[in-house]
Amino acid sequence: MTGDLFADSPPDWREPLAPGAVVLRGYALAAAPVLLATIAAVQRQAPARRMETPGGYTMSVATSSCGALGWVTDRSGYRYSAIDPDSGTPWPPLPATILDLGIAAAREAGYPGFAPDACLINQYEPGARMGLHQDRNERDFTAPIVSISLGLPATFLFGGPRRADPARRLPLAHGDVVVWGGPSRLFFHGIAPLRPGLHPATGALRYNITLRRAG
Numbered sequence: 762m763t764g765d766l767f768a769d770s771p772p773d774w775r776e777p778l779a780p781g782a783v784v785l786r787g788y789a790l791a792a793a794p795v796l797l798a799t800i801a802a803v804q805r806q807a808p809a810r811r812m813e814t815p816g817g818y819t820m821s822v823a824t825s826s827c828g829a830l831g832w833v834t835d836r837s838g839y840r841y842s843a844i845d846p847d848s849g850t851p852w853p854p855l856p857a858t859i860l861d862l863g864i865a866a867a868r869e870a871g872y873p874g875f876a877p878d879a880c881l882i883n884q885y886e887p888g889a890r891m892g893l894h895q896d897r898n899e900r901d902f903t904a905p906i907v908s909i910s911l912g913l914p915a916t917f918l919f920g921g922p923r924r925a926d927p928a929r930r931l932p933l934a935h936g937d938v939v940v941w942g943g944p945s946r947l948f949f950h951g952i953a954p955l956r957p958g959l960h961p962a963t964g965a966l967r968y969n970i971t972l973r974r975a976g
């Protein structure tokens with residue numbers, strides 16, 4: 762009988778967060794060196810840049826994209842675009858290293874058949890933050906978003922379906938992967954100002970890769 766006690770327990774790195782949302786602690790740890798080299802290669806073609814919001818503020822987070830569609834913002838709004846506005850050319854292709862990990866993580870979290878066409882790479886320096894927001898520029902909210910954290914740790918703010926809902930604080934460390942689907946897909950969320958520090962793999966930076974089905 763002892764064998765039955767743990768037979769149905771999930772692995773301890775799988776942490777349910779909210780309906781449809783799962784944390785896979787350290788899921789990207791082994792792949793981290795390859796992922797960081799891949800980010801550097803993407804950023805050589807599409808450098809991280811601090812974009813302007815529709816309200817006229819400059820984001821503290823520097824962003825870049827790869828894949829068929831990239832996320833952009835300027836005075837006219839937030840949207841996905843097939844063209845990098847800085848270069849006037851398509852975004853770099855979505856590297857298999859990122860794509861394969863994202864698809865495997867989505868499957869682990871209960872979303873088989875995830876077919877992302879957009880990959881946003883956010884780069885945080887100490888002090889950079891992302892205010893509470895919803896991700897609503899994607900066409901299909903039934904697809905999850907897969908997020909991979911690398912480098913300096915951050916505090917993720919995880920609210921609810923309404924802006925005024927209280928936000929939980931969730932630490933996200935190097936190698937953590939979170940899959941956001943189901944009802945949580947449209948929950949308000951953000952990142953608290955990054956605390957200063959040095960990470961052995963990234964120095965004074967945090968990266969977050971998100972894979973999305975945007976088109």
Ligand code: MD3
Nearest residue numbers: 883896906908941945946947948950969
């Ligand atoms: C929950 N990025 O790029 S990733 C974003 O760490 C964004 O850079 C944060 O929010 C970052 O839009 C958080 C985790 C994440 C991404 C999208 C979500 C969580 C989400 C969409 C819905 C719910």
Ligand code: FE
Nearest residue numbers: 894895896950
């Ligand atoms: Fe977001």
